[in-house]
Amino acid sequence: MRRTGIVVAVAALLTAFSPALAQAVTGWAEVGRDQARALDESQGLATIVRPSGTTIRYTGVGTIPAEENSQGWNHVGDPGSAQGWYVEPYQRDDRGAKLFRVQAPDGSWKNYKHDLESWEANNNSFAAVSPDARWLVAGEWGTMARLLVHPMPGAVATDPAQNLPYASAIRLDHPVRDVQGCDFQTVTRLLCASDDPDGSLFGTTKPLLQVDLAGPLSGADVAGHVTSLGRLPLRSGCGGNFEVEGLDFDERDNTLRVIVMSPGICILFDSMTYRFRQ
DSSP states (O other): OHHHHHHHHHHHHHHHTOGGGOOOOTTOEEEEEEEOOTTTSSSEEEEEEETTEEEEEEEOGGGSOHHHHHTTOOEEOBOEEETTEEEEEEEOSSSOOEEEEEEOTTSOEEEEEEOOOTTOOSOOOBEEEOTTSSEEEEOOSSEEEEEEEEEOBTTTBOOTTSOOOOOEEEEEEEEEEOEEEEEEEETTEEEEEEOOSSOTTTSSSSEEEEEEESSOOOSSOEEEEEEEEEEOOOOOSSOSOOEEEEEEEETTTTEEEEEEEOSGGGGGTSOEEEEEEO
């Protein structure tokens, strides 16, 4: 009987990770997955394309530089990249400034701080760089009907001694909840990963969202039409609460990558970066 129980358990694990049984989100087919390490691959990722080569860089609690951590920025979110620029978003536990740690195409680093608006949440969940590297889209936590837009630090806002200002908003026609990451697929389309645990907004928990803009970002508010593409994969050897994290769209081969961290102790063993293509 014990051997039978082991066989059943193994079969259940194999079934949980069988690509044939994977439920693809609408319009995207799952084409693979890679284990996501809990320490340094658990928050987000970005593809950085430069003449010197292309890298996929992850963020996690283990990637926060000691200097930034010692100054109070103890959480890093989902990074973004375009035109060789790379941005990591940081937040603090108090209502202090947000921090964007920016690497220029030449490899040099500078820190840009954004003082919170009176109405702004202190969360700094993600950084999405517009394809022309002129604008930076950032996200808050909770239920929101907006995404925040800043001039791109380093490329447009070039003085790190100055406050990185709020420029405009993407005004969403449908509220979203707990967005952990966004990236541009085109100049007028964002893909976003939502860790929504409730499911009442779109009829499903943990959805992949598509945000279609009325026009390219220009510094003025722009409308964004939100569509849920369905629930992201939630597969693990453990039961419990999954956490959907950041995502990245790689324009080189049109691959979408989304991080999903597993429940409980399985966060160490079968958390995954899932790969999709249309």
